Amino acid sequence: MPHIAPFVTEVDFASGELSMADYVIQRRLSDMASMYADEAAARRIMAEEGDRLIYEVQGVELPAEEGQIPHCTTRITPGRIGDEYHMTKGHYHARREQGEVYFGLSGRGCLVMQTESGETSVQEMVAGSAAYVPPFWAHRTINLGEEDFVFFSIWEARAGHDYGAIERDGFRVLVVMRDGQPAMVDNPKYG
Amino acid sequence: MPHIAPFVTEVDFASGELSMADYVIQRRLSDMASMYADEAAARRIMAEEGDRLIYEVQGVELPAEEGQIPHCTTRITPGRIGDEYHMTKGHYHARREQGEVYFGLSGRGCLVMQTESGETSVQEMVAGSAAYVPPFWAHRTINLGEEDFVFFSIWEARAGHDYGAIERDGFRVLVVMRDGQPAMVDNPKYG
Numbered sequence: 001m002p003h004i005a006p007f008v009t010e011v012d013f014a015s016g017e018l019s020m021a022d023y024v025i026q027r028r029l030s031d032m033a034s035m036y037a038d039e040a041a042a043r044r045i046m047a048e049e050g051d052r053l054i055y056e057v058q059g060v061e062l063p064a065e066e067g068q069i070p071h072c073t074t075r076i077t078p079g080r081i082g083d084e085y086h087m088t089k090g091h092y093h094a095r096r097e098q099g100e101v102y103f104g105l106s107g108r109g110c111l112v113m114q115t116e117s118g119e120t121s122v123q124e125m126v127a128g129s130a131a132y133v134p135p136f137w138a139h140r141t142i143n144l145g146e147e148d149f150v151f152f153s154i155w156e157a158r159a160g161h162d163y164g165a166i167e168r169d170g171f172r173v174l175v176v177m178r179d180g181q182p183a184m185v186d187n188p189k190y191g
Numbered sequence: 192m193p194h195i196a197p198f199v200t201e202v203d204f205a206s207g208e209l210s211m212a213d214y215v216i217q218r219r220l221s222d223m224a225s226m227y228a229d230e231a232a233a234r235r236i237m238a239e240e241g242d243r244l245i246y247e248v249q250g251v252e253l254p255a256e257e258g259q260i261p262h263c264t265t266r267i268t269p270g271r272i273g274d275e276y277h278m279t280k281g282h283y284h285a286r287r288e289q290g291e292v293y294f295g296l297s298g299r300g301c302l303v304m305q306t307e308s309g310e311t312s313v314q315e316m317v318a319g320s321a322a323y324v325p326p327f328w329a330h331r332t333i334n335l336g337e338e339d340f341v342f343f344s345i346w347e348a349r350a351g352h353d354y355g356a357i358e359r360d361g362f363r364v365l366v367v368m369r370d371g372q373p374a375m376v377d378n379p380k381y382g
Contacts, residue, residue, distance in 0.1 A: 004325035
């Protein structure tokens with residue numbers, strides 16, 4: 001195991017900016033247009049306003065080895081694609097038995113989770129919410145507010161990402177705006 | 192592996208209080224009087240003012256199994272024992288190869304770390320500091336301010352605590368007040 005020296009990264013609660021990010025990943029609408037229920041709305045937005053930033057991840061890199069604890073921030077911009085709120089792609093961990101902790105820093109949103117055996121859970125998050133994604137639960141975060149929704153994530157280094165199942169099937173539930181409020185609806189494309 | 196359902200705990204940044212704590216641990220001066228360099232000062236304080244609260248930990252309980260990610264808050268009260276600032280006991284992980292993340296919520300302090308092979312590191316922490324305790328580093332936190340120092344900790348469930356080496360030998364450095372400011376000095380009792 002390589003020897004890692006201690007370090008501290010300063011996190012800005014409002015922007016999710018890290019003082020020393022090893023990587024910054026931006027996901028734009030074109031990266032995930034087909035993941036929204038209303039793909040036509042996604043195409044229309046891209047034609048009319050360009051390629052909207054949906055979310056940005058800033059993190060520190062650590063060896064993908066047992067016992068290392070990587071961490072990152074995610075900032076999801078406010079907005080909707082059709083009536084569906086801005087969201088992350090969402091994923092299972094490649095090693096399904098690995099959990100994760102999400103800690104809310106600013107704004108408000110929710111965490112949509114599901115298992116391969118058919119369970120679904122939706123948990124609201126604000127600043128100070130410590131949300132637990134247990135082993136075996138796929139997870140996606142969604143911005144329900146009018147400002148950026150920012151949170152801090154912590155996991156064990158070997159968890160890995162498995163985007164495939166979610167890219168193909170989506171999540172069982174969508175979170176959409178109904179009469180100005182968030183509402184859960186079944187995903188007509190699921191499965 | 193037992194099936195754990197998702198949950199969210201609300202964390203108060205100023206007090207470290209969890210909305211649903213599975214456990215609350217209080218460490219008072221009598222629990223760690225011999226860990227301070229000036230043990231006579233500790234005895235004097237206990238005789239004069241009673242058994243002072245040094246720190247409190249509130250956390251959620253998860254099975255001690257691979258992939259579970261337990262988390263807790265720690266609130267260290269402000270004050271000194273002799274000229275040494277209030278601090279946690281500090282420990283190595285029983286499984287030395289397990290790291291940990293500390294995230295500052297309020298107040299200010301520092302994180303003192305050391306390895307068994309002779310390295311020492313002291314990192315300052317304020318609200319928003321994401322401090323990485325890499326595998327193999329013992330860690331102790333210290334309140335350097337005049338208010339509570341509160342942070343959030345996240346680790347993998349099998350890490351475990353090994354207090355023995357630190358209780359016996361202490362840390363190589365102490366953090367003490369000199370001319371009203373924090374200063375690092377060698378621990379005369381070390382080793």
